[in-house]
Amino acid sequence: MTIVIFVRHGESKANAERILSEDIDSYPLTERGAKQADSIGMELSKIKGIYAIYSSPIRRARQTAEAISRHVGTKEKDIKLDDRLLEMGLGNLNGMKKPDEFGWKYEPEKYGLENFDSIKRRMKSFIDGLPNELVIVVTHREPISAVIALMFDMDHKSAGASGPEPGRIAILDLEKNKIMALNTSMVSDELASKLSR
Numbered sequence: 001m002t003i004v005i006f007v008r009h010g011e012s013k014a015n016a017e018r019i020l021s022e023d024i025d026s027y028p029l030t031e032r033g034a035k036q037a038d039s040i041g042m043e044l045s046k047i048k049g050i051y052a053i054y055s056s057p058i059r060r061a062r063q064t065a066e067a068i069s070r071h072v073g074t075k076e077k078d079i080k081l082d083d084r085l086l087e088m089g090l091g092n093l094n095g096m097k098k099p100d101e102f103g104w105k106y107e108p109e110k111y112g113l114e115n116f117d118s119i120k121r122r123m124k125s126f127i128d129g130l131p132n133e134l135v136i137v138v139t140h141r142e143p144i145s146a147v148i149a150l151m152f153d154m155d156h157k158s159a160g161a162s163g164p165e166p167g168r169i170a171i172l173d174l175e176k177n178k179i180m181a182l183n184t185s186m187v188s189d190e191l192a193s194k195l196s197r
Helices: 031-044 059-069 116-128 141-152 189-195
Strands: 003-008 052-055 134-139 169-173 178-184
Touching: 003 031, 003 059, 003 141, 031 059, 052 059, 059 134, 116 141, 141 169, 178 189
Parallel strands: 003 134, 052 134
Antiparallel strands: 003 169, 169 178
C-alpha cells in the first residue's frame, strides 16, 4: 500500500520576501524554515518503517529533506532527488515579487506559467513509479495540490491551495484515495501507529 507523506519545504528567504522562485540554488531556508524542517523531522520520527525520502532538487526542499533525514531512519539511505518534484514553472514571474492580484496562478498564459495539467502529468508519472511503501516526499505547494487534484478529479481552481503551508505536511493514501492528514505540522500518536510498519 503506497502512502506518501508530502512535506512542503520550510520557509525560505523567497517565502519571507514574497518572491516567486523556481531557481535550483537560490533562496535557502530562513532560520524559521530550518526550525520548521527540524521540527517536522522530529514529528515524522514517530513513524516507523519509512522506506525512502524523495525531494525536489531545489535548495529549500533539499535542505528540508536533509533535516528530516537526520531524525528519520529509512530503508533507502540516500535522499532521492527527482525533477518531477520541482516548483511549478514560473515563467515571467520567476525571481519577481508575488503579484498582488488574486488568482494570478490560474492564468498561466498571461504570465508564461507552467499550467496545472502539466504539473498533474509529471506528478502522476512520479507517484505511479513509487514503490508500494511508506515514503516521504519533500516538494512545493503546487505539486502537492496537483496530487490531491488527481486523487479527487479536481481542476486547479477547485484544488485551490490544498497544498500545505511551508513546513507542513499532507499524508495521502494513494490506493484508497484518502487524506490522512492535511496542512499540519504534527503527527498524533494514533496516526503514527496507523502508519508504522
